[in-house]
Amino acid sequence: MSAGIVQKQVASAIANALLEAQQQGALHSTNFPQPVVEFPKKEEWGDLSSSVAMVIAKQEKRPPLEVARVIADQLQTSCTFLENISVAPPGFLNLTLRPDCWFSVLEEIERTGDRYGHSQIGQGQRVLLEFVSANPTGPLHMGHGRGAALGEALARLLRSAGYEVDKEYYVNDAGRQMKLLADSVYARYLELHGRVGSFPEDGYHGDYIKVLAQAMDQEKGADLLDLNPQDARRECGQWASQELVRAIQEDLAQFGVEFETWYSEASLFASGKIQTALNELEQRDLVFAQDGATWFRSSRFQDEKDRVVCKQDGDYTYLASDIAYHFDKLRRGYGWLINIWGADHHGYVPRMQAVIKAFGYGDDCLRVVLVQMVRLLRGGNKVEMSKRAGEFVTLQEVVDEVGADAAKFFFLMRRSDTHLEFDLELAKKQSNENPVYYVQYAHARLASLFRTAQERGVRVSPVGEAPLSALVQPEEIRLMKQLSGFPELLEAGAKALEPHRITFYLLELAGLLHVFYYKHRVLPPRVEDVKSEESGDLDHDGETNELVREDLSRELTMARLVLLKQVQTVIKNGLRLLGVSAPERM
């Protein structure tokens, strides 16, 4: 556990107060829940608040407000780090901490550095995260980009929470789609040699097929014309899918997404793993023959009906591959499988859950994260895409146009199960409309500050040596509070599989930083500035942007530099989890 150390401290203080109150007869319950401590919505309500009084009111058989007062009295006497404590209807405990409580957060960040916020809730459990897994029948498009960004961020988030995550891409290099690809490429190849090939009815019409045929022609010349059509087609298919997989790998690498393994569907056939998995099911009496086909009894496991795994013509269905694939994942020792799928595959989820259960695993072993469609806009107008005609915006085009950072950040600004509007013009804008730059700018601004400090010979001291008691301004306290919430954010985000929470956190943190930075100075003015500035140091005041005086002592400079160093660390940590760069300059 590494929920924010301040919250932890307060929670245990409340827990102690409950016990003490009970020993003194002020409370009667024998069992107390772990007190929940959270940031209240309004600053007037204090730094932290707890609802514990309302939770135990029932077992105490007293009104929540009365219970809250008892706890408050106990805390008042036993707790030294509280500046103020109050109760509010219907029974909240509102706590205001002494400012120096937050200093421990700065120490914690300095001590743990780029691991600040990490936890061990995953306990080293091995997770297989499968995502993208687009058929190697064409280039990746926008929707795949969303899945890719999500998967990469999720992997990093889960690793930060103590899971051992492997990322895997399942390559569908078998089956009907591959046959169509082979036929399409072969037809284009024949055209190159002046022969009229019959282009498959539902083949792939995109221009990239022609490009593939040309490339293959360059490499192999007219060799394929001598083969019988069946062998030639197979050759075309294998060659094309290899090329496409390589192109996909390049696209993803440029997008900053890499996989530990690329798992071939065809290898399941070649190695006999499909038959092995089906035999395993047969031993469990979960397959049967009917109408000349072989069926899996998925209805035993809350699927709506049984499913065919081997067709009348003897071919395996796609489900058969998936059964073998997931069986293999489990056999490789992963205790938790996470699949990121397009939302249009949601109907397939119960079937896959049935497979997991059929092999004797709990249904919590497989978690499917569904990703909704991306609606692409350009300056507010919808960009039409038609996969049929081979016209779609590829991931490559988007990355070329707006950059990998902006693309990833935009993909991760929404919960995965909501539709996403992606406006190319907005993502490109280098202005306040663009959230990516707002966060990155905060980081670059701090980097610049530290460069300037170094130029002027001002050293950033270790936290332990800094006069932190100089930090008393609301903007400073707010920053420290926000920093203290980072560990809890990562834990909760990992549990919920929701990396988008990090983007919102970073936008808030960047906002607090910008406000602070506007209102307060950190470095003393240069000597020549002081001479020309007879009226003394200027600074900005509380809730307005009017100029006011603020004495900038040496101590204050030191303390603020140390604070901002930790802010920079956390922004960098957050951006890294999203897979977005934290630039030193922009």
Place this chain on the structure above:
RNA sequence: GCGCCUGUAGCUCAGUGGAUAGAGCACUGGCCUCCGGAGCCAGGUGCCGCAGGUUCAAAUCCUGCCAGGCGCGCCA
């Protein structure tokens, strides 16, 4: 017909049991002699789709309905 997802400010969306529901954008007006103005400040908006229910407490949980999206193959 059945199933899954979504419905929150003009727009795009946060918020999944807590207090008077938030942010960005858009709109209006202001702020740079100074560490990066890609920044800051001020201005107002809501039958939280509708109706019941559970609870001390519901945007959040349950039920029904309405609207939009997506599925429901011996396709992948």
